[in-house]
Amino acid sequence: MPLQTVEPQRLYRQIAEQLRALIAKGEFAVGARLPAERDLSRQLGVSRPSVREALIALEVEGWVEVRTGSGVYVLDRKARRTAAPAAQEASEWGPLELIRARRVIEGETAAIAAAQRKARDVAAMTSAIETMRELADRGVMPLEGDRAFHLAIVAACGNVVLTETVINYWDSRNGPIFTRLGGYFETVQSWRRAIAEHEAIRDAIEARDVPGARLAMHEHMDKSHQRFSTSWRRAGKV
Template sequence: MPIRTVENQRLYRQIADQLTALIATGEFAHGSRLPSERDLAVQLGVSRPSVREALIALEIEGKVEVRVGAGIFVAAPRPVAVADPSNEAPGPFEHLRARWLLEGEIAAEAAKNARPEDLVPIRASVQEMQNRVRKSVDTEESDRAFHCGIARATHNSALVPVVQHLWDLGRGAIWKRMEHHFQTHELRNAALEDHRAILDMLEASDARGARAAMRHHLDRVAREFSRHWDLLQETETTTTPLVSAKKNRGSQQR
């Protein structure tokens, strides 16, 4: 099956579908190692974050297996297909970029328009997040309350459902699997420190600082996901092109 350049619409899903087709036609044998993320990105003509999202989607579907320190391998076929509930959702990196664009400006608006009473629930969410980090328990609820509280502090009621929708849209199966792989106590502490920095800018009524602090926070999350994904796999080396995978598979079986 020849390689095809994919289009920029639900990119990670198109990549996942093409890799699924290659697996189904035997280009990649069950148990074989997939080409490196870097090589897949080059051959498909897409970004590495999009490849990461596709591979995690395939892991959720049970089509590939992530082996720590070894790479991504084609999983043995399952008797029942595993549905991917995230098919219609944007990928995590696309989602984080949308939040970077919107929530940076929302934070700036909140810094300009927030009243003292608007900051009370935002402070409370930071305190609750701190308590949960200390107990090493999930911080999602307090994290969501923090971001939605900032939207309310703009006094633009149209922005609140926008942030709520973005937050909920991004918490799909792929995001959950990424957190399963990468979330650590250190990363929760880093998120807490980011939130404190944003709160400081809101309290100072510093619109520019609030925008920068919010964008720094979302940039850091994206960087950490990328860094930990790289650490999850072995050091990447050049691999055989996709169109030669079947030939390579035959030599491995001899």
Template sequence: MPFQPIEPRRLYRQIADQLRQLIQSGEFAVGSRLPAERDLALKMGVSRPSVREALIALEVQGLIEVRVGSGIVVIAREPVRRLDNAHGPLEIIRARQLIECELAAVAARSEDSTLVPDLEESLREMESDIAARTLPIRGDRNFHLRIAQASDNSPLLAVVTQLFDERNGPLFARLGSHFERETTWKQAVAEHRAVVKAIERHDPQAARTAMSSHLEHSHERFSAGWTAPTETETPKSTA
């Protein structure tokens, strides 16, 4: 029998696999509740963000459902959807934080006269979509990619583009459905504006700090406690 390549499994996938096995073995029957996210992290000796990503993966596969007030409920023994080896949403944010903070500093040194007007236009686009209760992904994407373009480095632009477009995957989409609200998007716009102001002042350290703060807050928003959406708060996607 020929050897097969060994692929390292991401931590959240290992957690999800263990929970899936417990569900399939009957340890957690359909209709029962899994332990709380915090308890799972303690029992398994892992971080809560890793557990969060694992639960999102199981929810995408149709095995569990996060119900506000009822906890994490098992709804099926077998997955109804296959899940590829996608990156975890929270680790994507951390990767972006490492890269985009320095790109913001580089952008602050740019002499491109169109940079700040382009960034301000992306913010207006986001605000328009928020007002229309539409997910402001287009303006958000334009903002981050325009900053990357200011580096005049095509490999870095490609990396930022790939990382941002992970938002279109099922894990990020499901995570966003739980945590992205009109209020959180307005907070993101305000954080973006702080980045623009630093770039406009040609202050690399302030731009680096503002971008780091924005992506740190993004991580915190996706790591918050599970909350219920309301009709008046949830931006609707046009997709």
């Protein structure tokens, strides 16, 4: 059964469905190593990050295992428990598409916040950054502070629809695929770089620099996307 080029809608799920079907039909036997990410990308006609999201989805569902320094291998499904239902829900967004969507929305919330922020809004952003730094210093992923920072920005906009949208976007990163992807590519060191990006956003908002705040948020989201798009090998995984 040859691989087929997929359409650009829900890419990672279409890729995962094709690979899952191949495994189920025995095209990739239990214990076999899947083709390299670059080869799958070429055959499917999609980006390597999209392939990576699909492989992470299959790992969460118990179809494959990513082995550090070796590759991605097919698991024996009969010897394993069924996958967590949450990993199979079609409503779960792809992490990289989510970051791109956040870039659009949160670039504008940062701009609005810069135009109408109050001192208490800036104080809330600063407090969130301090929380992030404290957690990173303890070797803990500073998700609590990160969430508080982005919510402080949208709170300055005074728009409940935007607030609920940003909350929904941010909390979607708690899904099993995003969580597993973060486990591979997020480190305390990468979070320290993200903290500096948050400070740049806060400084632009405090200065009431509307275009600067938008640009700083765009740059933060672009760098977040890059951190999740690095190669497995550069991340030290396969």
